[in-house]
Amino acid sequence: xxxxxxxxxxxxxxxxxxxxxxxxxxxxxxxxxxxxxxxxxxxxxxxxxxxxxxxxxxxxxxxxxxxxxxxxxxxxxxxxxxxxxxxxxxxxxxxxxxxxxxxxxxxxxxxxxxxxxxxxxxxxxxxxxxxxxxxxxxxxxxxxxxxxxxxxxxxxxxxxxxxxxxxxxxxxxxxxxxxxxxxxxxxxxxxxxxxxxxxxxxxxxxxxxxxxxxxxxxxxxxxxxxxxxxxxxxxxxxxxxxxxxxxxxxxxxxxxxxxxxxxxxxxxxxxxxxxxxxxxxxxxxxxxxxxxxxxxxxxx
Amino acid sequence: xxxxxxxxxxxxxxxxxxxxxxxxxxxxxxxxxxxxxxxxxxxxxxxxxxxxxxxxxxxxxxxxxxxxxxxxxxxxxxxxxxxxxxxxxxxxxxxxxxxxxxxxxxxxxxxxxxxxxxxxxxxxxxxxxxxxxxxxxxxxxxxxxxxxxxxxxxxxxxxxxxxxxxxxxxxxxxxxxxxxxxxxxxxxxxxxxxxxxxxxxxxxxxxxxxxxxxxxxxxxxxxxxxxxxxxxxxxxxxxxxxxxxxxxxxxxxxxxxxxxxxxxxxxxxxxxxxxxxxxxxxxxxxxxxxxxxxxxxxxxxx
Amino acid sequence: xxxxxxxxxxxxxxxxxxxxxxxxxxxxxxxxxxxxxxxxxxxxxxxxxxxxxxxxxxxxxxxxxxxxxxxxxxxxxxxxxxxxxxxxxxxxxxxxxxxxxxxxxxxxxxxxxxxxxxxxxxxxxxxxxxxxxxxxxxxxxxxxxxxxxxxxxxxxxxxxxxxxxxxxxxxxxxxxxxxxxxxxxxxxxxxxxxxxxxxxxxxxxxxxxxxxxxxxxxxxxxxxxxxxxxxxxxxxxxxxxxxxxxxxxxxxxxxxxxxxxxxxxxxxxxxxxxxxxxxxxxxxxxxxx
Numbered sequence: 001x002x003x004x005x006x007x008x009x010x011x012x013x014x015x016x017x018x019x020x021x022x023x024x025x026x027x028x029x030x031x032x033x034x035x036x037x038x039x040x041x042x043x044x045x046x047x048x049x050x051x052x053x054x055x056x057x058x059x060x061x062x063x064x065x066x067x068x069x070x071x072x073x074x075x076x077x078x079x080x081x082x083x084x085x086x087x088x089x090x091x092x093x094x095x096x097x098x099x100x101x102x103x104x105x106x107x108x109x110x111x112x113x114x115x116x117x118x119x120x121x122x123x124x125x126x127x128x129x130x131x132x133x134x135x136x137x138x139x140x141x142x143x144x145x146x147x148x149x150x151x152x153x154x155x156x157x158x159x160x161x162x163x164x165x166x167x168x169x170x171x172x173x174x175x176x177x178x179x180x181x182x183x184x185x186x187x188x189x190x191x192x193x194x195x196x197x198x199x200x201x202x203x204x205x206x207x208x209x210x211x212x213x214x215x216x217x218x219x220x221x222x223x224x225x226x227x228x229x230x231x232x233x234x235x236x237x238x239x240x241x242x243x244x245x246x247x248x249x250x251x252x253x254x255x256x257x258x259x260x261x262x263x264x265x266x267x268x269x270x271x272x273x274x275x276x277x278x279x280x281x282x283x284x285x286x287x288x289x290x291x292x293x294x295x296x297x298x299x300x
Numbered sequence: 301x302x303x304x305x306x307x308x309x310x311x312x313x314x315x316x317x318x319x320x321x322x323x324x325x326x327x328x329x330x331x332x333x334x335x336x337x338x339x340x341x342x343x344x345x346x347x348x349x350x351x352x353x354x355x356x357x358x359x360x361x362x363x364x365x366x367x368x369x370x371x372x373x374x375x376x377x378x379x380x381x382x383x384x385x386x387x388x389x390x391x392x393x394x395x396x397x398x399x400x401x402x403x404x405x406x407x408x409x410x411x412x413x414x415x416x417x418x419x420x421x422x423x424x425x426x427x428x429x430x431x432x433x434x435x436x437x438x439x440x441x442x443x444x445x446x447x448x449x450x451x452x453x454x455x456x457x458x459x460x461x462x463x464x465x466x467x468x469x470x471x472x473x474x475x476x477x478x479x480x481x482x483x484x485x486x487x488x489x490x491x492x493x494x495x496x497x498x499x500x501x502x503x504x505x506x507x508x509x510x511x512x513x514x515x516x517x518x519x520x521x522x523x524x525x526x527x528x529x530x531x532x533x534x535x536x537x538x539x540x541x542x543x544x545x546x547x548x549x550x551x552x553x554x555x556x557x558x559x560x561x562x563x564x565x566x567x568x569x570x571x572x573x574x575x576x577x578x579x580x581x582x583x584x585x586x587x588x589x590x591x592x593x594x595x596x597x598x599x600x601x602x
Numbered sequence: 603x604x605x606x607x608x609x610x611x612x613x614x615x616x617x618x619x620x621x622x623x624x625x626x627x628x629x630x631x632x633x634x635x636x637x638x639x640x641x642x643x644x645x646x647x648x649x650x651x652x653x654x655x656x657x658x659x660x661x662x663x664x665x666x667x668x669x670x671x672x673x674x675x676x677x678x679x680x681x682x683x684x685x686x687x688x689x690x691x692x693x694x695x696x697x698x699x700x701x702x703x704x705x706x707x708x709x710x711x712x713x714x715x716x717x718x719x720x721x722x723x724x725x726x727x728x729x730x731x732x733x734x735x736x737x738x739x740x741x742x743x744x745x746x747x748x749x750x751x752x753x754x755x756x757x758x759x760x761x762x763x764x765x766x767x768x769x770x771x772x773x774x775x776x777x778x779x780x781x782x783x784x785x786x787x788x789x790x791x792x793x794x795x796x797x798x799x800x801x802x803x804x805x806x807x808x809x810x811x812x813x814x815x816x817x818x819x820x821x822x823x824x825x826x827x828x829x830x831x832x833x834x835x836x837x838x839x840x841x842x843x844x845x846x847x848x849x850x851x852x853x854x855x856x857x858x859x860x861x862x863x864x865x866x867x868x869x870x871x872x873x874x875x876x877x878x879x880x881x882x883x884x885x886x887x888x889x890x891x
Contacts, residue, residue, distance in 0.1 A: 055730075105620045108617035135817070136848060172624070198613050229848065280719060
């Protein structure tokens with residue numbers, strides 16, 4: 001009963017507000033124009049996205065045949081299974097290199113360095129520079145340094161190290177933000193109980209920052225999955241499963257690029273695009289799930 | 301207060317969404333009907349030719365400009381006179397897509413990649429077919445070379461296979477032109493691993509050859525790296541691969557360091573949109589189109 | 603106790619080392635690019651390289667002028683900004699201020715998905731949809747400055763939406779309420795009170811978008827036409843610095859290859875300028891805010 005009156009009251013108030021608003025817009029048409037512009041822009045953004053995704057699905061889904069997921073690659077089925085496995089290997093290897101480095105750097109920046117000191121400023125500037133470098137430049141660097149100068153040849157390892165440098169800033173930034181967000185009272189409590197700085201970090205701060213670190217890792221994973229320009233000059237384009245760290249193997253994105261390139265398997269290329277899209281979607285869902293877990297307590 | 305704007309926003313977004321879907325469906329149907337209209341013979345010869353070319357350095361482009369005379373040699377100097385307004389793309393697929401979607405476009409691709417989404421033009425009255433390439437009547441063709449320092453074990457056996465009638469049957473099946481008349485293949489069944497690397501034009505047929513060879517000799521492991529002709533030759537010279545592939549003739553410094561064998565010949569098909577009424581071009585006309593002298597289709601269609 | 607102290611110092615050292623990895627990485631990247639690229643610039647001549655109009659690496663004698671590519675990169679990026687920034691910014695305003703929560707739950711993940719789609723997919727989408735659209739509506743080959751700008755404009759949307767939205771949300775609610783209390787409409791309050799306060803964050807987003815647009819490779823290459831020409835109209839093709847590297851890197855040997863790496867150096871310098879200006883914007887924003 002009480003709810004009902006409330007609802008009708010709210011309705012009435014809304015109606016009044018709406019009418020008021022219309023009157024106000026008549027006096028100030030510019031506001032209405034701005035509102036319309038805002039809504040049109042948002043709609044355009046959404047329309048672009050919907051169109052893009054629907055188009056990829058229309059072109060790709062009919063080509064998702066069992067052949068595309070056969071265990072062994074050959075030039076008739078152009079299976080993307082080996083490419084998926086290679087992608088997973090590259091992701092894991094990249095993270096094994098980048099995560100410890102990134103967390104270590106974040107720990108130093110957040111817990112050891114004097115905030116605002118010159119060194120911190122330089123490190124910050126460098127990480128930001130790293131995050132701004134386009135992937136093609138990473139590709140050139142990886143080729144010049146690992147493939148040519150170190151004579152590794154096109155290899156999974158060369159690709160993974162190149163990508164590790166590329167995603168390092170992402171991991172540093174998210175980890176550092178997560179650690180700074182840990183309230184100082186935790187540190188004071190831990191110090192007060194007689195724990196050293198290292199123990200405080202390992203036992204108190206890092207565990208509280210785990211969700212933030214995870215979010216960074218997932219963000220990095222997303223970037224690795226979609227990367228083409230940096231990998232094509234470092235991990236190469238050999239089909240089939242990579243035989244070891246020093247052998248070449250194509251990732252899923254490169255697989256799609258190669259398929260599309262020779263013009264013999266365009267349909268399968270679109271199928272692969274759908275697989276990529278699903279992967280990205282899964283990664284995003286996972287990350288927003290974790291983000292919700294973190295922010296559930298604080299924001300909203 | 302918040303609610304009314306919410307409703308407004310939702311309805312607007314829903315409207316845009318539906319119109320986006322409708323637009324999507326609509327555009328695809330209108331696209332197909334437009335192309336069928338064009339096929340019914342309403343080709344406008346006054347259209348400006350859209351020239352599609354490959355990136356400089358590509359084996360396909362090297363061979364094409366040399367054979368058509370777009371590349372001008374003047375003593376020591378060489379100048380690639382490809383029309384500076386030509387759309388440049390770096391894959392066969394991109395050439396086909398451009399020509400398929402643009403009724404005024406002209407491009408060139410490997411004969412093995414030709415499909416019926418585009419139309420190939422007769423050159424000097426000769427149709428672009430494997431037979432005509434083999435007989436030499438079709439003028440725009442190039443060799444697929446493999447090059448190596450020394451052959452032994454698996455590499456030697458594999459090259460024997462490629463040049464045998466079994467290997468050449470694979471070549472022919474893929475739409476390329478066989479070059480060797482060797483008898484059937486008998487493997488010595490060596491074990492080991494080799495790396496083959498080079499031209500992306502050769503690698504589709506090489507991939508088929510590798511698969512067919514592995515079916516005979518399962519003890520061999522062959523890694524195929526797709527890069528390009530120059531990298532393949534460089535890798536063979538450095539010894540980082542056992543066999544290099546090139547979709548062009550070897551350059552002098554490459555020929556000095558490596559032994560090479562032609563494993564197949566490939567025609568380069570000049571392609572136009574299916575709705576284009578042109579069916580025959582002379583080498584002279586092709587040259588004049590690709591150097592930008594002829595800019596309208598009426599210049600080559602009577 | 604003392605062993606604990608050793609451990610403390612040791613780990614501090616380890617953390618310090620990991621922290622300077624990024625410095626080492628930037629230095630390494632600079633060194634490798636410069637060693638491989640600068641000699642080529644020297645050999646070609648700085649002004650012939652950066653200011654030269656003709657790029658004909660396979661000619662004998664070859665010419666290596668990347669001026670058209672520099673202009674191409676700037677034009678394409680400018681086009682992307684003109685298309686992407688207004689739409690992205692207004693979408694961010696919508697998401698932060700006008701969007702009902704139910705719709706937000708759909709649109710927000712959707713823009714994130716847009717950010718995650720690999721660029722090669724954008725490229726093929728552009729080639730199949732946007733290039734024919736430009737050709738049919740505006741004439742020309744279709745592969746053009748305009749097509750590249752549209753594709754890049756869509757690609758930088760998520761970057762701009764994301765950063766601008768965060769910046770707008772970071773403005774204290776009191777700005778908005780104060781403006782409303784003074785009798786301004788909601789829209790006026792947002793555009794006159796909230797948005798100016800979020801200026802530096804929004805600007806950072808725009809600069810980030812510019813960085814992404816200028817460095818984009820795989821998508822641009824398929825839709826830009828890649829002619830080595832300075833375009834005089836929107837429907838003409840352009841070649842960007844990134845496209846120049848990717849198209850010819852595979853084939854290049856000798857000086858040609860070094861010239862392409864030098865192209866990478868020029869691109870790197872552009873990115874450095876952008877990153878530095880972004881840091882300047884940020885530090886100014888911190889001082890003001």
